[in-house]
Amino acid sequence: MSTSSDAPASPTPVRDLSLLAAVVTVVLWASAFVGIRAVGDAFSPGPLALGRLLVGSLVLGVVAWPRRGPWPRGWTLVQVLGFGALWFGAYNVALNAGEQHVDAGTAALLVQLGPILIAVLAGLFLGEGFPRTLVAGIAVAFSGVVLIALGSEGGGVGGDRLGALLCVLAAVLYAAGVMLQKPALRSLDGLQATWLGCLVGAAVCLPYLPALVGEARTASVGELAGVVYLGVFPTAIAFTTWAYALRRLGAGRTSATTYLVPAIAVLLSWALLGETPTAVGFAGGALCLAGVAITRLRRRAR
Numbered sequence: 449m450s451t452s453s454d455a456p457a458s459p460t461p462v463r464d465l466s467l468l469a470a471v472v473t474v475v476l477w478a479s480a481f482v483g484i485r486a487v488g489d490a491f492s493p494g495p496l497a498l499g500r501l502l503v504g505s506l507v508l509g510v511v512a513w514p515r516r517g518p519w520p521r522g523w524t525l526v527q528v529l530g531f532g533a534l535w536f537g538a539y540n541v542a543l544n545a546g547e548q549h550v551d552a553g554t555a556a557l558l559v560q561l562g563p564i565l566i567a568v569l570a571g572l573f574l575g576e577g578f579p580r581t582l583v584a585g586i587a588v589a590f591s592g593v594v595l596i597a598l599g600s601e602g603g604g605v606g607g608d609r610l611g612a613l614l615c616v617l618a619a620v621l622y623a624a625g626v627m628l629q630k631p632a633l634r635s636l637d638g639l640q641a642t643w644l645g646c647l648v649g650a651a652v653c654l655p656y657l658p659a660l661v662g663e664a665r666t667a668s669v670g671e672l673a674g675v676v677y678l679g680v681f682p683t684a685i686a687f688t689t690w691a692y693a694l695r696r697l698g699a700g701r702t703s704a705t706t707y708l709v710p711a712i713a714v715l716l717s718w719a720l721l722g723e724t725p726t727a728v729g730f731a732g733g734a735l736c737l738a739g740v741a742i743t744r745l746r747r748r749a750r
Contacts, residue, residue, distance in 0.1 A: 503679025
């Protein structure tokens, strides 16, 4: 005679931490814009990207190597090489170069052209469509980005045209990288995808190694610590939490959460770099928050 204790135990449900992962990503990526500005006098764009990726690759390798799965092959390998070269490599160089000419808050808002491109491309090529909440949320959040731009010091874009163009290029590379990473995550987990992307990006930036060695010799301890911070937190941790969220959510919806980045970047640059936001900038940050909240809404079942 069987008892209740003989019945098979029901599997423990796995908690979906996608929203928490997206929040961690947003905060750490916002801090990266400030960190890049902080060490920009000691490290030029290419060497800074290489140093950041080498640190990220090392940290991720320690965790990923013991639990690594099968190496990617075929089309998945092509996708890994693509997002590693475009997003981890070229994006970082372009962003670092852009922040030589514009302030951290302006760079953050210009890069937010990326989520718009991602939402459109994901709707067209990944079958995610164009949900009304996503379109409405992006419109509200982007209006907040525009307000932050208008509320920046000087009443406009804080820098020159070259810096703005470099940040726009970074946004395009960001969008292309996400579009390649999303299908690759069907075969790879977030940790492995991030580690391999870091390795590919570091390989692309290896020509900057001699310059990195030379600049590291003259950098202060604080500036070297800044590079380590960029490699550990906005790269190793944030890109892994991003991949975790992206694997479980749509590319458009996940990317829309990054509209929080300019608002957080403005606050961090205010606290750490002395770039004071205006009341209009604060209003823009509130709209960014509202827009992201709208993208999280779901239609009620009829």
